[in-house]
Amino acid sequence: MIDPQILRDNPQAVRKSQEARGASVSLVDDAVAADSARRSAIGEFESLRAEQNAFGKTVAAAPKEEKPALVAQAQELSARVKAAQQVAADAEVEFTTIVGSIANPIIDGVPAGGEEDFTLLREVGEKATFDFEPRDHVEIGELLKAIDITRGTKVSGSRFYFLSGIGARLEIALMNMALDKALAEGFIPLITPTLVRPEIMAGTGFLGEHADEIYYLPADDLYLTGTSEVALAGFHSDEILDLEKGSLRYAGWSTCYRREAGSAGKDNRGILRVHQFNKLEMFSYVLPEDAEAEHERLVAYQESMLQACGLSYRVIDVAAGDLGSSAARKFDIEAWVPTQGAYRELTSTSNCTTYQARRLDIRYRTESGKTTPVATLNGTLATTRWLVAILETHQQADGSVRVPEALRPYLGGLSVLEPVR
């Protein structure tokens, strides 16, 4: 939900943002109209209601013999109040619907356009080269008996897998390394629910454009989350936070579930795109004026993790049309995947400014004591998908895989993953 105030003060800024996203510009004018319609309807209703309240006291205080006549008048008044209330309620719904469908105004500097129009911010690390024919992660996973896709498919269908042996250990090691990183930076660890109520799912903005990506359990009216961001954002919903002692930062670990409905045929091989994976997610609640600095901080943490894993990557400023409706800016980090000869997304971090918080009703107190929405940001610190880049980047001719130094302590000191015969 955008700030209704900027609709009144600066609708042009919202129009520009909608245009950069390739979204509807006329929606902004509809919203402005709906806002003024709503406000005049509210005024109408409230003055009638005030009249009714005052009249009610007269009725209550009147002597018995005068009551019937007064009640008759009150009935007439009541009918008018009811009608005005209905008009106001309808106007409110209309306003909320229109305003709710306007995306978060992008931050200056975000490139306009779609998926291909991102801005490349930097490329870091050397792309791995091999003096042998490199194997892809599926093949390596089989040699190491680390990834069992055949059995995953047998048990649960396509896009499912087992991590086994060293594969399972590697994922836990990665998650632990990420958790230690988060702890060192002052994040509070949380293990979050992965089933959430509809209002939380809607509040985080996932029921909009991502609706068909989400698993839903009709018998219980619950949604399976595709990221712990949902629970982390819902964690403080309907609360007034104390940010005087600093930002609130959480590191949420959870399994994530995605239907991948729109991606049939895409990334079919391996574990690059799956229905279920694990993720450690950072989530920050900060003062609105600190949001952009926090965003830079989250990217820095992500980069330090990728560097610790010895990966080559690039950081991109995602184009407006490729942002979710809640994000005002998003940085993706894509790691180089040798056998694909391409960069693939390993992390994503979004600055949702006050958009998400306004919808979830998460506020703080300003110096004057007024409440106003906080800013929220989220970003990946590690996911199962990283195994793809790690295995492929550090593979050796004999099928073994060198373990990045930073990861070794989490694997009992193991420095090389050897094929299992």
Added chain:
RNA sequence: GGAGACGUCGCAUAGUUCGGCCUAGUGCACCACCCUGCUAAGGUGGAGAGGGGUUUACACUCCUCCGUGGGUUCAAAUCCCACCGUCUCCGCCA
């Protein structure tokens, strides 16, 4: 899954019998000032959330909110219905 009890403005509670002086009282905690005088007590005042109007702002004013959503009524914290949640007991249990 079954039965019962309950849900009030930070916390604790009054109010629900029998709808209308509830514009929701009180205590604790909180803030300002006063008095006292020394890690305290007392006094006075202030202080919830959301939204309109009017304001540069302060202030003022109106409406809404008693778990949520409906309903009955001229009028609902109070009556009715549904839902959500908490607690107690029973049942079941990876």
